[in-house]
Amino acid sequence: MSLLKPFSKLPDLNTANILLVENEEQFQQNLADTLVEETAVTVNVRLAKSLPLPMENDESRPRIDLVVFIINLTSDKSFESAKASLKYLDPGYFLGKVCFVATNARHASVRTGCLDALRQLAALLHCPLLFAEDQSPEGATSSARRLLTILKVASGLVPNTTALYLSSLTRCTMPPDIDQPSFD
Amino acid sequence: MATQLNLSDSDSSDLSDQSVFTRRSNRSLRIAEQERRKKEEEDPFVLALKYFSEVEAGTPATGNDELENNLVRVEKVAFSRGLSPEAISVMLDFAMSLRMGSSPCARVLKCLLPASVVPQEAVVRAIVWLTVRKLPISTQVLFMKWVLTVFDMIDAKDKLRAIYGFIFSFVTDENLCPFICHLLYLLTRKENVRVFRVRKLLEQQSKLGRQPYLLYLLSLYKVFCPELVTLSIPSRMKSGFKNHISPWKSALIAVQKRNDMQVASSISLAFAVRDKTASRKRKHAHLDLPSLNPVTIKEPQAAQSSSRKLVPMQQIQSFAQLLQNMHRIELPAQMGSLLGSSLALQYLDCVQDESALLRLNFWLGYTLHEEFLFCSDGGANKNPEEALQFLNRLLSVQHFLQEGFNSSDAFMYKFLNVWDGSLLRPQILGLLSNIPVIPSSQIKTLLFDPLMQLFFTSSLFFKCGLIECLNHMLLKWLTWHSAYALEDDLDISLNSHTSINITLSGFKDSVMELVHFVGRLASVGLQLEDCHSLLLSFILDFYETVCDTFLKFGLPLVVMPPPGVFYPAFFAADPVSVDRLAFIMHRYKVNLTSAKRQEKVTEQGFHISRQTFREFNRYQVFLVNCLWNSNMCYPEADVRLSDELLAKSGVPQFSTRFDLIHHPAFVSYALDFHHKCWPGRKDTDLNSIKQSKPWNWYLEYLFTQGFDGLKDFVQNSINQRVMMAGDGCDNVTQSQKLGSAPHIKQPLLS
């Protein structure tokens, strides 16, 4: 099993590297296009359908500072695939270098319990769970900007902060059950 | 045939309808009408309708090609243009009468998409068929779902109300009960609430358990007749009526959008009460507020027969009219329409009609949920403008009524958990700031947890926006408190229309939680954003509210800012932040002194913890020592650097570096003053300002630059003698004193 490790390579100057994992490969391209527009630092975006990453690119691949799992809540497969990919990450990543992005959370056809399961997973792993409006360009921009906020911290570009510190502030929590909409 | 049916329909309805019809039509129109009729005779759709209205009972449905063909024709029209009121009547009657058995029923029901309105007679007739109880249960349920979906499009409700008792009798049917309750909820008026109905509902409840739909209906009954319903209704209920994945919704929206032009022209009168800017694009919007003017003119006339002579809201056109008829206004069936009319809101605000607010609340909760949490298009708002306008309208209504709606609060709690932090941000933050006090036991899970995740992952601007929003929220809470707190200070009803009662100590706990929460956000936010001035300015806004809770709002609570806010504000390089901090500290002092005085006078007064005084004193001593005494490195100081580091830095007299002259925020003022004071001097020696005369001039100079906070702080917290020294006496002693022991007027509060 080839684990992806957070500190196996030296960082580059003024550079942050992000890996977007999405089974459907729908939203990641959009996100990537917006992410690389950042000017203050060099942002490298790597895309993957799932983990593990292929061995042949291992040499050329920079050190990954943040792994993002994009999960479409209207598809069961999306969640299962992300869940399966998690075990190819070094535990070191779970100290603030993993993040979940959920799309379609407001869709009428969200699979029952899918959102809860995702929340549970994110809460268990102490990772942040962001929600994205993947259908609109503004939604993509804003998601990209939020990911950049996390990425900059995760790659050590923000003084006085660490990924672990930020993740303890942003980790997902389970919302109360009251008034949870019941879908029939 | 369809046109004939139309005639018979209006025959059975009010005469007034006819008169309107004749008034409108003139000879030429009538001729055109005849022409049109002739053409329609050959229209296959008309023929299809004819088939359905005339087909004999008992005709077999299976393998019946004629049926199939005609049904396909109707479906085609239905899904493209929608069905005319007459067509709806015919098809509904056909389906519900089971003329061809139950097999085509569901299919027919599914294509009943009204192009404009649904005639209420058709619905009444269908309900009569329902009482025959021959329909399969699934079809009964489907029919009820259909009625609920098109409820807003039913042209009048008076006849439906007339058969309230018949509809009510279905509550005993377990399958239909949820839908019947929903329909009753929409129809109920005060006169419908009767003991035996309440009893029946309670009976039903003991049989089925505390079902939300029963509770919802009961809660409406309770609003109308509190003496009849003794049951306690939980203040926060699960959303009572489920959102059904209605088979019609998306098709209906499509039909409506396509029909935009025609519908708009036929109800053009309706737009009189709407704001003109909004009507440009939004007419076809499904998120659109229902128009206040009913599409038909049936209801007003019906109402006039009653002895009380109610005036329907929709007939009120001007403020003057409203004033005249204030005592006899009848609210429309469609409560959502109230949101769009400023006159209706005036009325609502004046009469404080609980049932109206409850119904409005219900409509709102349903709409918000449908449009923002349960989107059929997954949130890909095809027309984001619609959502924006809708929320803006809602915000302005809340602003006008000076309170939120609990359905929008419940919606917010849910929405925050799936929000991306940017969608409709100003509106969402606006709604959020209208949320009433949340008990401290729930405030964390409902509010803080989702907000914290959003705050720390979002941009600077979001952070500023959220702090501002929480400031507004706090302001509203405090205003509620000062407006609604009762004399005995024990029970305050926070909102005139909600049943949330909270004790004073409960309220204090919630406020304290909120202030502490913002304190945490602010400390860490400043750290993450490198003490950005913009964020700092929003945070200081917040503490300007917090420092005055006692004097401005009469809430016996004082919470000091955390060090993570105080010190960044003090060390800020811009004078405005320092000035505002001085102002805040001044207000804290005034509040604390006055609280202390009151504590002494009234025995059962409140108690401010020693910890708060200690914190205040620590900050106060720090401020005075740094700004005034030029003695930053006093023994108890919180902020200390190692001597070696200070020595290594080579800063001369580092202890004086943050006094009013050398503080980075003020040094430019000191230089400026120096030039003005001693224009001839070549070498600048800022320390010379410290002599008593120039020092007082310098202070005066600073105060004329608009540093009022600093002025208040100096005049209030620093030894008076120093201030009086301006007239020339005591010069020597003053200059000696500067730089020695702290000159605090009332040394410390304890």
Place this chain on the structure above:
Amino acid sequence: MGEVRADRGAAGQLSEAAESELLQQCEEQFARLEKLQNEIILCEPDICENHQEQSVNRLAATDAELKLWMSTEPSSLAANAEILLHAGKDEMLKLCSELEMVVSCCEAKRDKLRETKELEQKWLEEKKQVLLAANDHIERLRVEKEKYSEHNILLDTKAKIKKMKTYQEQLMESLGDILGKHVPPPQEESTASKKKKNIPLEISEDLVSLNTILEVLMDKVMNTPHDPYVTIDHTFWPPYVEMLLRYGIAVRHQENNFKIRLETFF
């Protein structure tokens, strides 16, 4: 590290000495980084599968970080005055741009407040008018009330009573019609519907019609409201009683099964 880089950006105009000092700092930092990197790689990776262990891991890491923060001492940026000057300048420029944001933000807030004020003033004006109108209305009602003589009230009440009576008669007639048409007396019904075999054949002669049952029930409620119950006797045809009970028109006595009363519809 970020700050060091920021300095470097402004290093364009720096003297050679200052620049070399900065470079020196960077070199030192990078050497440290490399050393740490090597240490990390040499470390045996401890893979933990379960979440419990991961939580422990996290706790340890957080703890270590906390200790590090606690022991960290502030340090000076650089000794070279020239560098400090540049850093200070940068800081000032940053502050300026931030303050510009603050200004525009404050202006926006001011405008918003102005709008709000105007709006609220308009509302206040309207509310005052409403209050005035309400007071007028009260006044009008009072005057009207004074004008209203006793005689008028009497006439009015009489008219109302008459209207009510006609209405009641009308209702009774309709009820009678409906019952006559759809619920004929039991005798006739049993003969009319011979198809239904399970209807008991011997129907007592004394059976009364549904009209009568309803009448008895209504009279009882009206005449003795404190005791509205009627005892079921042999003249009440059981299916009728059953129907009245099932559709909530009548209610059985809680203790006595043979007594029923009319549901309180009023």
